[in-house]
Amino acid sequence: MTDYHIGSYRSIDAFVRDKLDAFQNGGLTFRTLFLLMFREADNVLWEQSEGFRIRKTTYGEAKAHILSRAAALKKALGGLSHNAVVGLYLENSLDWIELFWAILAAGFRPLLMNLRLPAPLLHSAMRIADCRAVIAANGTFDCPVLRPADVPASGEPIGEAPFGTELFVMSSGTTENVKVCAYSAEEFYYQICDSYGIICEQPLIKKHYEGNLKLLTFLPFYHVFGLIAMYIWFAFFSRTFVHLSDLAPSTIVNTIRRHRVTHVFAVPLFWEKVYEQARKGIADRGEETVKKFDRALALWEKLPRPLGNAFSKLAFRELRENLFGDSVLFMITGGSFLDPAVQTFFNAIGYPLANGYGMTEIGITSVELSFRKKYLRIGSVGKPMRNVEYRINADGALEVKGRVTAKYVLTADGPIRRGEWFNTHDLAECVDGHCRILGRADDLIVGPNGENLNPNAIEPLLKTDGAEICLIPADANGAPATVLLCGVNRMTTEKTAEKLRAALTERIERCNLSSAISRIALVEGPLMKPDEFKLNRIRLRRDYASGALKPLDFSVRRGDAEADELLCRVRAIVAQAVNRAEDDVAFDADFFLDLGGTSLDYFAMLTRLRDTFDAAFPFEETGLRSARRIADYIRAQKGGV
Secondary structure, three states: OOOOOOOOOOOOOHHHHHHHHHHHHHHOOOHHHHHHOOOOOOEEEEEEEEOOOEEEHHHHHHHHHHHHHHHHHHOOOOOOOOOEEEEEEOOOHHHHHHHHHHHOOOOEEEEEEOOOHHHHHHHHHHHHEEEEEEEEOOOOOOEEEEHHHHOOOOOOOOOOOOOOOOOEEEEEOOOOOOOEEOOHHHHHHHHHHHHHHHHHOHHHHOOOOEOEEEOOOOOOOOOHHHHHHEEEEEEOOEEEEEOOOOOOHHHHHHHHHHHHOOOEOOHHHHHHHHHHHHHHHHHHHHHEEEEEEEHHHHHHOOHHHHHHHHHHHHHHHHHHHHOOOOOOOOOEOOOOOOHHHHHHHHHHOOEEEEEEEOOOOEEEEEEOOOHHHHHHOOOEEEOOOOOEEEEEEEEEEEEEEOOOOOOEEEEEEEEEOOOOOEEEEEEEEEEEOOOEEEEHHHOEEOOOOEEEOHHHHHHHHHOOOOOOEEEEEEEEEOEEEEEEEEEEOOOOOHHHHHHHHHHHHHHHHHOOOOOOOOOEEEEEOOOOOOOOOOOOOHHHHHHHHHHOOOOOOOOOOOHHHHOOHHHHHHHHHHHHHHOOOOOOOOOOOOOOOOOOOOHHHHHHHHHHHHHHEEEEEOOOOOOOOHHHHHHHHHHHHHOOO
């Protein structure tokens, strides 16, 4: 029998039911939740790569650390009263988990601080929550600050002090109006009960690989999706979390493979990037490979599910080996709109990807678990969970009620207590009881022709390779207008920009949107900032109106007229190294930053340059990162010839 780390229980279901019963019978408090979460002392809580070794921390070891750190925290913040609010400003880490529980065990209420919020919004949220101290690895705040090292895991454990009674989660701030939502252990009990409902309905989510269930810590624990769907759901059943050191694609893939990660929960942006890279890899192998893949995908669409699953394992085995390998057994996306084509792709190649729904104010309320193709095609987020109800109001917006939603919400205007129904302001429709999110009511744009435009529905129809797009309302000489923003690489060539504009124009015309979309604006750089997980439409609208978004300007660059034969020959070699058309490579484009080349690509390019021009190229890091600099270097090597 495979050891699933469930002690003497005969099955995972019996293990889960017993822990839920113990939670209810022991009182719906954070103390009870803590004791049950760390009950399986020998199970591995945390795995982290350290060079060539993997460091593991058990639940028992972490529990001892938490109780010691709680005592140290109580001593350091002795002047604070019971249930005072203490902020936690850390990235995902074992420190985050230990200090989160240490704050509660010391009798305080943790405020989970969003590291991606701009400072003014962050400080505003702290004032709203009346935050009295912060534990942070860095940064300055208008209250006492403790570093993690100031709260050591050594020393005597805390005694039987009362736990804090609530925790606070900040909203993501994409509306630029941060809310602080309060949850007690009772709401978490019902969230965990709903996770058991998922296990009953979809057994795939409880599958283990080599006796282990391991989650990749992609989503931040301070976000409601990461806190509940990742941490609370799985830590309650003492599963393992795998540390992710950064969000570079190579780091993610290597971490999944090395640690044999089984579950990956992420935002749509991540799945879209992986999808684009996978499709590019298929395209790089030639037209025949693309046709073969598309034929296999079309066949999968027609097969009933059991046959489709067997077909996926055989037909797409090589593709899976080049992505995450065979350990990944279940994946969830949530947080914003995901193109159904992306979700269909992952399910077709053998990675079950479910679409979930939730908000900071309501927790996680549904996950599409059927995997029926009719629901994948529409991007369904499923039926409401057992302790939740859905309804759609007269304006077409989804309303939610249930015992899992936030106890109350703190705003600048004062607290808002949990009501009967919560208006999400997400436009939705139901198909056979399954909910489909159509977009935000706030994002609807009134076009020049007076019709409402839904960006979430339109953008997937217009999207083209190599471009990030966003539809926003604007003002054109006092009249309303609709602008299609297109963020492109700052070194995009003029010819490539013309091709991109023509492709977008063709899609607009094909979708009969010429009268609705006033103009296409090509702007430098990505539309999303590095610290954003989804498009901030309000910020983009403001930046466009203020002129903060820089339009592509080819007049300031040295153009093709200055290109001699050598420069053109070098550009051809650079383009080949990064697998791009020559017209897509600007003479001054940085090999790594602008063209996405790797170190291996770079060394292969230097070898070809050496053989082509009979010039010596140093293989250590140099400034030879653009076609123009390489051409100038060759001239210098050849005495200016």
